[in-house]
Amino acid sequence: MENQDRAMRYARQIARMIQVDTVRRPGADKENFDRLHAVMAELFPCVFEGCRRWEFESSLLFCWPGKTRRALVLMSHQDVVEASGAWKYPPFSGTIAEGKLWGRGALDVKGNLHDIFQAVEELMEAGYTPEWDVYIAASHEEETGGNTLIVDFLREQGIVPEMLVDEGSSIQPCPVPGFDGHAAMVSVAEKGYIDVKCVARGPGGHASIPGKGTPLPRLGAFMCEVENTDLFPVRLSSASAEMYRRMAALSADEGERAYLTAIAEERPGWQESLGERQKEMLGTTIAFTMAGGSQAANVIPQEAYVICNIRVAPGETVAGAVAALQAVADRHQVELEVLRSNEPSPVTDPRGEAFVRVERAIQAAWPGTEVLPFLLSGGTDTKHFVSLCPNCLRFTAYRISADQQVRCHAIDENIDLDTIPNGVDFFKNLIQGL
Ligand SMILES: [Zn+2]
Structure with missing residues (x-):
């Protein structure tokens, strides 16, 4: 029951973020991103008031100071792709129905954007102090190639994150004959x-x-x-x-x-x-x-x-x-x-410390889940960070079906409600495991 309550509460919060149309329209979208920031400031008061915060155009960077200067970057973009076509539920309605949350950005990637902030919000509320500095980076133009505003700033400040986790592949039906289950695909490189x-x-x-x-x-x-x-x-x-x-x-x-x-x-x-x-x-x-x-x-x-x-x-x-x-x-x-x-990204070692941290956080959030290193064919904002951060991993922290996977960038994008609390737990586990 507790999980269902959390799922519904989180889904309503993500729905509010979906309801702000953040399709990138250069020169004409600042107001939309400002509206999204206002919604997020309301949803995550501890993060917005308690962290150091920078804005670069509409891209956001937060720092939650830890006990040491080792640094983790959690990343999710705010923009979404356009949403034409005949949708079952209007794409910017954030409808909750059939045990799912529907709308543009549910999977790519306002869900995870929410989950990162929610995880930090809950830990801050509980008085937790992380071992490392935790940065949250949320760009506003990933879908149109991204920008280097945040990475340039970090470099200027001499901040070298030890580890970065961005969107990527998910927990999805495993492509192995003779194994009837899901596996978490954690991308260690992108093309x-x-x-x-x-x-x-x-x-x-x-x-x-x-x-x-x-x-x-x-x-x-x-x-x-x-x-x-x-x-x-x-x-x-x-x-x-x-x-x-x-x-x-x-x-x-x-x-x-x-x-x-x-x-x-x-x-x-x-x-x-x-x-x-x-x-x-x-x-x-x-x-x-x-x-x-x-x-x-x-x-x-x-x-x-x-x-x-x-x-x-x-x-x-x-x-x-x-x-x-x-x-x-x-x-x-x-x-x-x-x-x-x-250029293609360097490859993060799937037996290295960063991968193991992500693997543990996944297995604590979704017990019994197998974790596989994976190569991402598409590009993410991480491509701008690989020259700064030696351990970049790409993982969208949801369990999805094959059908949900193909609805990313297509009509009827949706996620299951019951996977959302695990997404929040994944980010909490990751931070608490530092
Ligand atoms: Zn994305």
Whole structure:
């Protein structure tokens, strides 16, 4: 009963945060973030009055001083993605129904934003003093690439956090055949990101006298070659090896155990044994996403382009990925222009102290839950902190279903009410375990 009461109370609080539309609209959204801050100041008076607080545009930073100057950063962004489409309940209503809390940001990531503040609020109320300084960092533009306002400030102040926990994957159905349960996926790294414009040029001309090798067919041949070549061989990082080792230990199926162990130990043929989805998770991926040619159906373009998006696996580099693409591009007289890039993050040791702290906090909040190190394909605000903080982990502290997972950034985003108190407990455990 107590858990149900807590779940309902927390859900109502998160609903109030969901009701403030914080879709990022540069130049026109400051008022919305101010409204969210006002709601949060009302919900978390101890944090807002008792912690040191800084504002950078609409990004927030709090410091709850501990007994030592070792520092933990807890991070969750305030902004959400747009919410078009036909929702079952209006996306900014924060409706509580069917045992769930519905709305944009429930899972990504106002729920965890609330839970971090609520955990600190409850501990402050109880008179607790943490061993370490606890920072809460809440940016307002994660969904549009993030900013470096908070990390620049920390660096200026000479503050080097020892550990950071940001949003990431969750406790979700475990992808291991022969194991029928959920596992907490704690991301120890995130992939790098590159947008590349690939341009083919030619003399152009009238479509009635085309000749051969005009820009668009060359781009087509280039894309086919990229698609049909293993441009980016899959390598196993120490963290991925640890993930496969732990997955093997979970499976009750002997064949599956042998298969996963062979991957973990990189036995001959392990790369060929990977399914497409596994290759995508472990390795560098490339997807062609945009294209342009001439402005008229009867005109051969002098210049045509395609744009591709590359996600660079940890352990690889932006320069290495671009060089591999360049080698194919050269064969088709295609020029490359990097539009935007960031390197993959370093990998946090899944057997290191920071990971173990998170693992313990999860297992105390959700007893019996298996914890797996994981690689995040998408980017988070953490990418701005990896050069400052040596141990970055990404975990959204909720237990979710496969259906709830795909509703993130889609319609009908929701979380179960009964997982919310565990989310708050996770952050309390983490702080109390310092
Ligand atoms: Zn997010």
